[in-house]
Amino acid sequence: MAKPNEPPGAELGALVDDLLQSTGMLLRRLRSEAAAEELSLSQAAVLGRLARQGDATTADLARAEGVKPQSMGATLAGLEQQGLVARRPHPTDGRQFLFRLTPAGQAARDRRRLLKHKWLTEALGGVTPAERAALGSALAILRRLSAS
Amino acid sequence: MAKPNEPPGAELGALVDDLLQSTGMLLRRLRSEAAAEELSLSQAAVLGRLARQGDATTADLARAEGVKPQSMGATLAGLEQQGLVARRPHPTDGRQFLFRLTPAGQAARDRRRLLKHKWLTEALGGVTPAERAALGSALAILRRLSAS
DNA sequence: TATTGTTATACTCTATAACTATA
């Protein structure tokens, strides 16, 4: 199947390319939808993480999202200015802050989740269990790639 | 399995979230590697497309990559300035230009492909046929999502 | 009128580097 002049694994490389290109398009689409809403994509990700995993510091959130602490600091500053998260001093370490969802932040997240659910069920209503399992496997492979 | 207060499909939503987050990390990783190279990520994508599909106009490439013609124009301007692509007037439509890979562009793409292959085989050397199929299924689902 | 492409401008997201405060 592989052509003589192509390196081996070219087929897999093309698949990864396509995967990245599709995800890029999806991210842009979600971003432009987010622009019409009250939350940016990175803000929504942070709200979701705080909701699922509880209070956290800047460094915690940066690690979890795979960005630099300075980048997470900028995202958190935006959320804080909108009143969607609030900080309190860390009980034992004076350098750190613990961020939590405010009621307004929880409400914003709920609204966002409702929209997302509507969109997901429209687009992925017919996802079979086999396809769902495939998504899980693909996720594992992508994690291997981004960790390598 | 679904908690009472969660909308149905929340599990699938979380999976898609994770997939986007992992791919986002992978894209950032590739971007920072690209920063050390001669090509940006969007430039590499365009070179690859020209190599695989032959000469194309700005509008063609914008459609194929899922971006606005103005954005593709910016990417092409960068490639042209580096001498990696060249334009010629469209034979019948005076408004359009056809872009093609220059020898330097082809060489840059070849170098990039070699690096990518090395990385892919290191990271994905042990990908099984089943995992490869899973990636294909995930791609199909992502395409459904970004087209919806 | 519609389409191709360009220019000007702005936004999101992230990065690097230099700094302050605390451990």
Next chain:
DNA sequence: TATAGTTATAGAGTATAACAATA
């Protein structure tokens, strides 16, 4: 010294809007 966080700056990538040239 090392770590948490902030500030300043820059870069990639894309978007919208207004425009010129051509169809």
